[in-house]
Amino acid sequence: MAGSTFEVIASYTVTSATNNIVMSNIPQTYTDLVILGVARITSTASQSNLKFNDESLSAYGNVTSSNNGGTGLVGARDFNRLQVDGPGALGSTTTADWFAPNEYHIMNYTSSTQKKNVISFGMSSDNGSTLDYCGFQFNVWNSTAPITKITFVTNGTNFAVGSGWTLYGIRGK
């Protein structure tokens, strides 16, 4: 098997507040993609989401588990979404210098016959001064197209300076 099992593909850190960060021309030589990063939003707390390729339709769905800010476990299911609803991202009203960890597993991303699944984990906490959230999600992108582009997008205003992600490729069989 050529290449290492677990490789860095690309990395990006926000140095000036921005939205819609694109990682394009993703090589099709891995089995799964993994994204690890941190996020903070310049507006009130929102989400750190993903979009694939140039999908502009409401073609995403998810199953969510959450601690609901510490008030009790909740489950939810949403359809016809415009993005992979990702982990939370701390917003401008939270204590400065706190960032939310983001983790995504994009499974079998090169398949041309299967819809695309994403497992995401996240939490958003500033050690209790505002509500702390944690949970995980399963997302589906209703497309059998191989993923060649990933856009990091928040439904807040912009990702704050210091936010950033690394994209890894995992090789399987």
Add this chain to the structure above:
Amino acid sequence: MSIATRFGSLNPSSQVTAFTSGTVATPSAKRSFDTSAFEFIAGHVLESETSSLSFTGIPGTYKTLHIRTTARSNGGQGDLNFRFNSDTGNNYHNHLLTFYASNVNAYSQNSTSSTRSACLLTGDTSTAQPLDCFGVGLVWITDYASSTKKKAGKSYCGHAGAYRGGEAQWFDFLWTSTNAITSIEFIGTLRPGSRIDLYGIA
């Protein structure tokens, strides 16, 4: 104007750009991890329907086993369970949280004949679960090669259906044996296109 940045030699065409204002930081140089820290051991990609499949002769040279699954049932919706070293006795215990729509359930399952679950499997035939929809799972088993410790692991698995169904599970499992794990058998009727990959983490 966004700035396109090129990466290391193995992926020269990969680019990172930002559409809106701001600058694109120079990305980290592309690099590979130490190949012995995270290694692919073996994998199965099914070309025909299979009722069970196994990994045997698992080397005991890692600290943790990691399993990644993308799978679909050839029958009804269900679980892709697994067992170790051909042990079919009631020597497994599971504790799980399941999330389905707005429902949250917690279970303990003691003295079962296998663990649950490496993957939640979407069902077959129903138009609510088209054949191109698969479930996915991530499993970790730490200290699998120990000869003095009972075995424990965790899994996150689920599927979002064709966004008309969907379920998520988070569970831990116990195997009441101190034997090193040398084989893993996955139990469930799987459709072609299903994949199970086994990795070792140092």
